[in-house]
Amino acid sequence: MNGPSLPGPHLPGPIDPPARLLMGPGPVSAYPSVLRAMSAPLVGQYDPFMTASMTQTQQLYRQVWGTTNDATVLVDGTSRAGIEAAIVSLVRPGDRVLVPVFGRFGLLLAEIATRAMAEVHTIEVPWGQVFPVSTIEEAVRRVRPTLLALVQGDTSTTMNQPLDEVGALCARYGVLFYSDATASLGGNLFEADAWGLDAATAGLQKCLGGPSGSAPITLSPRAVDVLRSRQRIEAGIREPDDPDASDFVRSNYFDLGMILDYWGPRRLNHHTEATSMLYAARECARVLLAEGRDAVVERHRVAGAAMLAGVRGLGLQVFGDVAHKMHNVVAVEIPDGVPGEEVRAAMLADLGIEIGTSFGPLHGRVWRIGTMGYNAQQDAVLTTLAALEVVLRRFGCSVPPGGGVDAAADVYRGA
Amino acid sequence: MNGPSLPGPHLPGPIDPPARLLMGPGPVSAYPSVLRAMSAPLVGQYDPFMTASMTQTQQLYRQVWGTTNDATVLVDGTSRAGIEAAIVSLVRPGDRVLVPVFGRFGLLLAEIATRAMAEVHTIEVPWGQVFPVSTIEEAVRRVRPTLLALVQGDTSTTMNQPLDEVGALCARYGVLFYSDATASLGGNLFEADAWGLDAATAGLQKCLGGPSGSAPITLSPRAVDVLRSRQRIEAGIREPDDPDASDFVRSNYFDLGMILDYWGPRRLNHHTEATSMLYAARECARVLLAEGRDAVVERHRVAGAAMLAGVRGLGLQVFGDVAHKMHNVVAVEIPDGVPGEEVRAAMLADLGIEIGTSFGPLHGRVWRIGTMGYNAQQDAVLTTLAALEVVLRRFGCSVPPGGGVDAAADVYRGA
Known part of the structure; x- marks a missing residue:
């Protein structure tokens, strides 16, 4: 039906990976049911089944994150796509960003904020340690950043930075609080609302037990206000009354305002949601919540x-x-x-x-x-x-x- | 083994999509073997099997694109992730970009270039038409852009813009030539080398018969020279002798220089390649080449x-x-x-x-x-x-x- 079934002379065969027990810092072996979910047939971008599956996925990840945030979605890319979406959407060029660095992934947050043309300030502890909250507070008082960007678990050192008092601290100083929970979410306590997170991102390939390629994200109403203040609906689908801010996000793909309009009731066309990765992300959350x-x-x-x-x-x-x-x-x-x-x-x-x-x-x-x-x-x-x-x-x-x-x-x- | 197997009271069941025959403008139904490929077990990021599969995928896509470009890889995101990676990596803020617009996706290229702080010039024909090459040449001569960004097939109008003479035209004026072949690649002739493309991107969800979520891209040596001239290895993995240009790409995730270093012999850590989507992309190319x-x-x-x-x-x-x-x-x-x-x-x-x-x-x-x-x-x-x-x-x-x-x-x- 699709022409000759024999491969050409130099073509490899179907993918056939060796059996591996993945006991590194991630990616790790996926739950079998997550692998099965990815072989489910595709549906259209606005099929009622697709939009219902997106809504279900949002509901599941609200439970995973410990939040009631309406703005709980997936970014279509690996975990660092989620990080970049959070930073580029919340930070305007020239804004101050404070990054406490306790391993490689703190350096990555600083790197991404630098690329977003933020004024980046870092503090550091030696690898193998975490920050006392007093040290973070001292830096916040000194730098007065727009955003505090803090890794929860940094696989480069294995450390788990306590976050439970950081949100309240940020709220006192009017600072947005973002955490990268890629390596930690699911395997360690994370409470987005109780800890006062404004933004948090993750990936599937660590404790969530899925493949790399989808980045769960949650945003507080305060973070959403920031997005909405710089909203620009893209040319091609912008209606005359739609917002068109001059300080728009310096990325189309990572503009969380547009991503939220795609996931939200307006279902405004943006990217074409990565259907199979959505199935995977949904199943990762489902098996986690089924177990508890x-x-x-x-x-x-x-x-x-x-x-x-x-x-x-x-x-x-x-x-x-x-x-x-x-x-x-x-x-x-x-x-x-x-x-x-x-x-x-x-x-x-x-x-x-x-x-x-x-x-x-x-x-x-x-x-x-x-x-x-x-x-x-x-x-x-x-x-x-x-x-x-x-x-x-x-x-x-x-x-x-x-x-x-x-x-x-x-x-x-x-x- | 993983706790109770019964879902909690409000949990949905495993994903179970209805049977759909997808005859829209994409996404479309995937080849069954592509769906099967995505349920293959995961391997580690630097497993010899993984790096060999990445190399195989590059070889396959060179044939799909009709190119000998070494810089033929995947961007981990949907088709518009590939578009943004091409534009943000090839265009510096303030550079002139010319976009001939003959449908919605031309407007998207202009939008993405605007977000990248380029000086964007557009020319337009009514929807339902394509550009004569003479019209493009007139605009190139007038605008003298750094980059010509031209959609090949725009699903919004169904038109297929002839590209075969555009590369030679761009070469005469020293203009980089980029085409978005998302909707057309695989179903219509595309000859990256013979037509003189410097960059081209696509997605899997159209004629390649896979899910959205991976963006094949190919870059000419001339395009790679541009990337290398602004190369910055990210903090955290930068060695003392590594390049650290001040006009770095204003994105970490879409920095094609770093993506090439990850796919290339140096295998420099960047994102964690989306393994299951790589399997899918590989199989899309494999079934295409097996048929011819x-x-x-x-x-x-x-x-x-x-x-x-x-x-x-x-x-x-x-x-x-x-x-x-x-x-x-x-x-x-x-x-x-x-x-x-x-x-x-x-x-x-x-x-x-x-x-x-x-x-x-x-x-x-x-x-x-x-x-x-x-x-x-x-x-x-x-x-x-x-x-x-x-x-x-x-x-x-x-x-x-x-x-x-x-x-x-x-x-x-x-x-």
């Missing part, structure tokens, strides 16, 4: 505790302020004399298990091992520890036989 | 000719300069007294077939009927015409019994 938001965080807490106990049970050291570690990733110091990249390569090639490398000052010093989404489970934790033990021994590292698996299993028995 | 690029264009030509004959066989009028129509969509004038939106709603609700509405000056005047990708086939064409006949009659329109199907079948018999 608190139960999923607890499952990540236990898996993270088990992995932490396990790597210590193998005699390995852990990097950073473990009391402030995210549940879903641990940075394990590479023992002296052990070739870190060769260990990772052997884990992948011989056992099909991926653990992560690291960035910047930690490059070559630590592996990052994740326990996220579908893989925040006892079987995945124990399998990874058993494999790591075998491979470490192969590279001449003296490790206690069964020490990792036993310590992790003890955590599960006690949980 | 020319054969797929010919299948679209025949399906378009059959649909054109069919709607005329039903006594309907067609909008625009049919000699310059894209193969894959036709604009059908809504007969006087026929409620256009009610016809569309009945087609969808009662027969599961979607045909399209229209924008701007054509809103309420025409339906747009597509024959794209998997649906550029006789069964889909005849089914749509049979359904349209029945529904038109229901709304009081006098149509010749079997007139549409017979005329279309004649085209297939003669093809």
Whole structure:
């Protein structure tokens, strides 16, 4: 029906990935039901089923975020598309943005704000630490930013920055509060409304257990007011009475005002929603809420505790302020004399298990091992520890036989 | 294993779309093998299988575009993400951009260039026409733009702008030549190298027969030189010797220089490639090339000719300069007294077939009927015409019994 079914002489076959247990800092293995959802047939952009599915997805993500924000949607791109949409839509060129940097992804927020022509101010703590709220307050008082942009969980260091007092602080100073929860959402507590977030973004490829390519976002009414104050409906669909602000967002794709008009009752044409990624995002939220938001965080807490106990049970050291570690990733110091990249390569090639490398000052010093989404489970934790033990021994590292698996299993028995 | 399997009291079930035959201007029904590809398991971002799949995808799209451009990649977003990436990366604020507008998507290119702070010049022809190359040349000579941005196929009018002489013209005046081939690629001839394109972008949701959410792009060496002249490696992964231009691209996500470094041998971390969408994009190109690029264009030509004959066989009028129509969509004038939106709603609700509405000056005047990708086939064409006949009659329109199907079948018999 579609011509010859045999591929041409140099064409590869259908995609056929090897089986992988993805235990790095993300992306991680997807929930099987999320993979199935993506093979569902497409419908039209304004099909009643499509618009109903978009509305359902909004309702599901309000629960995931812990918010009643009407402006809870998806940005069609990877997690950094969501970050850029939030920053470019909320910040005008020349506005001050304050970024507390405690790892690579703080640097990314500063980078994106710089590209948006903001006046960017950063404060830093050494990698492996988080900020006391007093330090953030001092900087807010000094800089008086339009926006505070703060990563919740930075996979580069594994740290989980406490956010619960930051919203109230921002409200006192009239500062918009944005957090990048890409690496943390779903595996660690996040309360958009209770913590006073004005904007928060994530991706699917970490604790939500889906593929990269869709960025959940939520915006407070105060953030929406900012968008509306600079609204411009694009040429081609603008009606005579539509807004056309001169300080429009310097991006069409990331103009959250237009994205909200597409998701909202006006259903104003913007991009063509990425249907299969919407199906995936919807299913990620659905499986999370079916299990229960608190139960999923607890499952990540236990898996993270088990992995932490396990790597210590193998005699390995852990990097950073473990009391402030995210549940879903641990940075394990590479023992002296052990070739870190060769260990990772052997884990992948011989056992099909991926653990992560690291960035910047930690490059070559630590592996990052994740326990996220579908893989925040006892079987995945124990399998990874058993494999790591075998491979470490192969590279001449003296490790206690069964020490990792036993310590992790003890955590599960006690949980 | 993941907690209770019963959904909570207010949770929807797994996604379960109704069967739809999508015969609008896109998105259209995906090839079944593309849907299957998206349910393949995930692998890590730097898994050898992943990087090999990225390289394969580049090789496949070079053949789809008709190019030897090394810089042939995907942008992770919908088709307009690809457009914005091309424009924001090639155009500096204040640069002149010339956009010949012959429909809504020309207006979109102008809008995106305006958001990128370019000095935008437009020329226009009435909807339903294309530009003679002499008119474009006159404007190029007058405006002396940095970039000519020209839609190939504009679904809003169904027109297919001839591009074959435009590249040589741009080369004579030292102008970068960009084309948006979202609606046309795969269903109409496109020769990136032979026609002298410096940049071209598309989406999967039209003739390529995939879901929206990934934007193939190709860039000539001349375009890459522009990117490299303003290269800035982002903070967090920048090494001391890396470039850090002051006229950097005003977007991180759409900085094609960084995207090329991620796809290229350096594999420099940028976004996390949307794995499932990569699988989809790869399969879209694979099925196209397996059938043969020319054969797929010919299948679209025949399906378009059959649909054109069919709607005329039903006594309907067609909008625009049919000699310059894209193969894959036709604009059908809504007969006087026929409620256009009610016809569309009945087609969808009662027969599961979607045909399209229209924008701007054509809103309420025409339906747009597509024959794209998997649906550029006789069964889909005849089914749509049979359904349209029945529904038109229901709304009081006098149509010749079997007139549409017979005329279309004649085209297939003669093809």
